[in-house]
Amino acid sequence: MQPLNSNKPIQTHKQKIKKILTCFILSSLIILSKTYPLNLQKNELDNLRILLEKINTEDINLTIKGNYLSLKYSTEEFPSIYQGGFHLANQITILSLKPTLKFFYDHNYQNTNEIQNYKNIMILSSNYLEYKGKKYRGKFLIIPKDKNYYLINLIGMDDYLRSVVPSEMPSSWELEALKAQAIAARTYAIKVTIERRKKGEIFDLYSTVLDQAYYGMEKENPKTDEAVYKTKDLIIVYNNQPIWALYHSNCGGETLDGKIVFPQRLNTNDQYLSPVKCLYKGKNWENKVELYTIKKNLAKLINSNIYSIDNIYTNNFKIYFVYNKNSIYSLYTWEIRKLIGYNIIRSPYITNLLIQGEYVIFQGIGFGHGVGLCQFGANMLAKNGFNYQEIIKYYYKNIEIIDLGRWLENANI
Ligand SMILES: [Zn+2]
Structure with missing residues (x-):
């Protein structure tokens, strides 16, 4: 040495x-x-x-x-x-x-x-x-x-994806669904990398679900390797720009409009994350949250004291809180996920809300933010004979799947 x-x-x-x-x-x-x-x-x-x-x-x-x-x-x-x-x-x-x-x-x-x-x-x-x-x-x-x-x-991109794809989707799933996942993950990585390099940041991607789960070599698997290599360099573009290729576990029956859920990421005329009906009906969930927790968070949000929460109800992806007898505050269901926790409020698809004693019972369907590719839905499409291009085009609208090198030749970034 x-x-x-x-x-x-x-x-x-x-x-x-x-x-x-x-x-x-x-x-x-x-x-x-x-x-x-x-x-x-x-x-x-x-x-x-x-x-x-x-x-x-x-x-x-x-x-x-x-x-x-x-x-x-x-x-x-x-x-x-x-x-x-x-x-x-x-x-x-x-x-x-x-x-x-x-x-x-x-x-x-x-x-x-x-x-x-x-x-x-x-x-x-x-x-x-x-x-x-x-x-x-x-x-x-x-x-x-x-x-x-x-x-x-x-x-390198391929080695990164060899870890990300099996971390984000079970490697036992259909190969065509895994290929669609590989293309979505590659596109997402390119999009975020370009954004962060423009800002001169010292790293490109988080290794967690803040961007995409990446655990090094331990998750690597021959089947997901195949999905990565057989889609090598393919990315999704809309108006000749890589898209925010968002994906989630299961949507609960219909995906959500990306422009509403992620307004900071999308322009108003970006149509590629429009809602689509999904074959996979979604998994039901139920979790209870202490009324005290909700009161505390709400007080912080509105920057005022809350003496009582008198009613809570949901309608069209919004939650309404009736507090201090006659005041009302509303939040989008994806905003309350951020507030209470993504694993407790498992999806924005909240079907019912009940106050029971000192608790609020949340009932819903689906898991994840509900925008873009629905992974369970993608696997179901693959089982029904859809190939990876068809799966991608099912969840992302008006897009093209092109080679990264070809895109870079004409890219204006
Ligand atoms: Zn779905």
């Missing part, structure tokens, strides 16, 4: 490969470092930056395992070159990130290193990287910013 810059007379085959790999990564990062204008090439969209964790610098306890790990560092936030590094460890433990990077390499805790004035760390492995018991392909970036550090997995 020695600095890469040291004079070493003998270069092993492994080291040569590492050098080639480093050149490749550096050239990718030069491209990644651009922010304005976004003149994207396809290979840049093949280096997705997935945020694994954002942690306060004071809580640092970061151990990364792998085979023949290398650690490189740079004084630039978006480096075109890494100034130096260390390699050939199977474990790296970072002890502090600010103001000085201190870390051990290997598990015997004898070799400590300190680096000052760095802004970006890259960790590479000859095989996979392991963090908190999960294995990841690609590389890791660690970027300190403000009072946090961002642990980012730099990964």
Whole structure:
């Protein structure tokens, strides 16, 4: 284990490969470092930056395992070159990130290193990287910013989707439904990545349901791999722009209008997330919420005291609260999901509301936000002989499925 810059007379085959790999990564990062204008090439969209964790610098306890790990560092936030590094460890433990990077390499805790004035760390492995018991392909970036550090997995689109598709849809489902899911997930990733890069953000996608569930290699499965590879590079466009390819578990019988549920994401003339009737009738659910919780949240929302909630009723995706005897406040059903919890109010399709003593009973149908592709519905369509193009066109209206490279040639982004 020695600095890469040291004079070493003998270069092993492994080291040569590492050098080639480093050149490749550096050239990718030069491209990644651009922010304005976004003149994207396809290979840049093949280096997705997935945020694994954002942690306060004071809580640092970061151990990364792998085979023949290398650690490189740079004084630039978006480096075109890494100034130096260390390699050939199977474990790296970072002890502090600010103001000085201190870390051990290997598990015997004898070799400590300190680096000052760095802004970006890259960790590479000859095989996979392991963090908190999960294995990841690609590389890791660690970027300190403000009072946090961002642990980012730099990964190609196909490898990203090999994890996302089985995390978002059971791999035992119909292949055509899995292919539709792969295209929706790829399109969503492209859309969000472009939006965040335009803003100059340091990562492209959250690894959670805030964007798409991504758990590294553990979910990978031959059937979902096939769905990813057989739809390679296919994305959904509307007016020649990638769409917000939203999807959800089951809609409850009819999907919702994306323009109403997500007005901040869609223009008023975007028609592709219009409601469609669904073959899958949806699953019923019932959950109770303490009246006190509702009172507390409502008081916060209207910024006033609530002495009594006298009635609650629902009509046409709105919930009406009659409070303090004669005041009324209404919320959309998707807004109350955000307020109370997405797993408690499982869908915006609320069919009934009852006050029972100190509780409010919510009854509904479906699971998820109800916009775009309904996963249970997609699987049912596939069982009825629909192929992936037909499934996509069933849930997203007036769209085209095209090759990402072809789109980028004519794209104005
Ligand atoms: Zn449905």
